[in-house]
Amino acid sequence: MLPLDAFKSSLTLPSPLIPFKPNWEGASKVSLFVKRDDAIHPVMSGNKWRKLSHALTNPLPKTIVSFGGGFSNHLHALGFVCHKLGIPFNAIIRGDYSAAPTPMIEDLKSWGTRIDYVDRVTYKKRNDNAYLLRLKQQQPDAMIIPEGGSQAQALQGIKDMVDEINIDFDFIVAPVASGATLAGIVSALNKRNENNATDTLHQTTRNVVGVGVLKGENYLEGLVEQFLPTSLGRSNWHIDHSYHFGGYAKAPNELRTFCNDFNHAFEFDIEPVYSGKAFWAVKDMLAKGKFEDGARIVVLHTGGLQGARAFHQSATG
Ligand SMILES: *Cc1c(COP(=O)(O)O)cnc(C)c1O
Numbered sequence: 001m002l003p004l005d006a007f008k009s010s011l012t013l014p015s016p017l018i019p020f021k022p023n024w025e026g027a028s029k030v031s032l033f034v035k036r037d038d039a040i041h042p043v044m045s046g047n048k049w050r051k052l053s054h055a056l057t058n059p060l061p062k063t064i065v066s067f068g069g070g071f072s073n074h075l076h077a078l079g080f081v082c083h084k085l086g087i088p089f090n091a092i093i094r095g096d097y098s099a100a101p102t103p104m105i106e107d108l109k110s111w112g113t114r115i116d117y118v119d120r121v122t123y124k125k126r127n128d129n130a131y132l133l134r135l136k137q138q139q140p141d142a143m144i145i146p147e148g149g150s151q152a153q154a155l156q157g158i159k160d161m162v163d164e165i166n167i168d169f170d171f172i173v174a175p176v177a178s179g180a181t182l183a184g185i186v187s188a189l190n191k192r193n194e195n196n197a198t199d200t201l202h203q204t205t206r207n208v209v210g211v212g213v214l215k216g217e218n219y220l221e222g223l224v225e226q227f228l229p230t231s232l233g234r235s236n237w238h239i240d241h242s243y244h245f246g247g248y249a250k251a252p253n254e255l256r257t258f259c260n261d262f263n264h265a266f267e268f269d270i271e272p273v274y275s276g277k278a279f280w281a282v283k284d285m286l287a288k289g290k291f292e293d294g295a296r297i298v299v300l301h302t303g304g305l306q307g308a309r310a311f312h313q314s315a316t317g
Contacts, residue, residue: 001086004058011049014164015040020299022266026286030295035165035172038268038275038303046303047181048077050161051154052145056081061143063088065135067126070095070102071249073304074148075113083111090114090139094123103309150180155227158184159191165298169206171291173282174300175274176210176239177248179223181302186237187228210239211281213274214248217241243281249273255280268301271308275301 002010016039020032037046051074064087068075075091082089089111096117097105108115125131126147135144145151158181165172172189176182189206212220220239245255251272259276263269270276282299291297 002084004056004060004085007081007084011041011044012039015046015161017165017167017298018267020266022283024283024286026289026291029293030286030291030297032282033167033169033296033298034268035161035298035300036268037161038301038305040303043080043306044077044303045073045306046301047158047161048074048149048303049081050157050184051149051151051180052078052081053157053160054153055143055145055149055151056085060085060087062141063090063139063143064145065090065092065139065142066145066149067092067094067123067147069093070097071104071307072148073307076104076107076306078145078149079108079111079113082113088112088114090116090142092116092118092123092126094118094120104306107306148178148180150178150227152227154180155184155187159188161185161300162188167296167298169296169298171207171209171295171297172300173209173211173278173297175213175278175302176220176224177213177274179220180227181300182208182210182237182239183224183227185300186224186232189236190232205236208237209285210237211243211278212239212241213244213277215241215244215246240281240285243277243284245272245277251276258283269305269308270301271305273307274304278302 016036018034018036020034037050040046040049064078064082066075066078068091070093079089079091091108091113093115098117105115132144162185172185174181174185186208189208245252255272255276258280259270259272262279270279278299285291
């Protein structure tokens with residue numbers, strides 16, 4: 001068991017920001033950088049740490065309850081940190097994997113997580129007040145964290161990531177599922193843009209490009225907006241819906257091949273569920289001239305490589 005401070009000092013923070021120079025069509029006309037949140041920790045997925053970091057403060061919660069699917073990066077990150085900090089953790093998992101636990105679930109078990117498998121109907125209630133109240137009555141000491149770690153506090157942790165980016169840039173690109181990460185980036189940059197409005201030397205507007213990793217035109221925008229003040233509007237952010245490849249965790253062969261080739265060619269790895277779709281999108285947007293010449297583009301690598309292990313058996317090509 002580790003004290004929180006000792007755990008935090010085992011993380012690589014700030015995460016590295018590295019120049020990225022692929023020989024892709026159009027790439028030489030822009031400057032690309034990768035914010036390597038995948039490098040924060042070998043087990044703890046990048047944006048999942050960011051989203052949890054402000055929920056985990058001293059005094060630590062007595063127990064934690066959260067939700068996810070059988071391959072969830074969020075449950076994995078949370079299970080790991082609870083194990084390290086000695087916090088009892090209860091994972092409520094959609095579907096019954098008791099006969100065939102995924103590698104993610106095997107990890108949770110090895111970390112002493114209490115696992116409850118629930119059917120899809122029960123799982124759907126995960127955000128309902130009545131259901132949450134009942135959970136709270138059963139486990140009065142528990143902190144209940146929503147699926148994906150996506151709660152209002154999560155935006156603060158994402159802001160920490162944005163604040164670490166110490167170069168000027170025009171675009172930041174990130175994958176979108178629950179929308180909290182994108183919302184965190186938008187709100188952090190909005191603050192930065194406001195501060196710069198009075199600075200005539202730095203009038204740059206920083207634009208946020210989300211890459212939808214599931215089929216969700218309008219739906220994903222709505223998820224992002226529920227985390228943002230209504231006054232903000234959509235002036236400096238949008239989500240591109242051309243790169244979901246058929247839906248969440250759908251990965252046709254061309255995407256898998258792209259990820260494999262990428263992993264051989266570059267110094268860091270991607271996987272097909274999140275980062276693979278984000279980098280594919282960047283490559284395609286560059287080829288289509290979607291960024292002006294000279295644009296400085298930061299691609300956020302949100303981590304999630306643990307999901308790729310499980311992916312080999314679950315993939316639906
Ligand atoms: C959860 C996750 C995302 C999606 O983040 P949201 O905040 O849910 O939009 C992106 N990348 C990885 C690796 C993730 O695990």
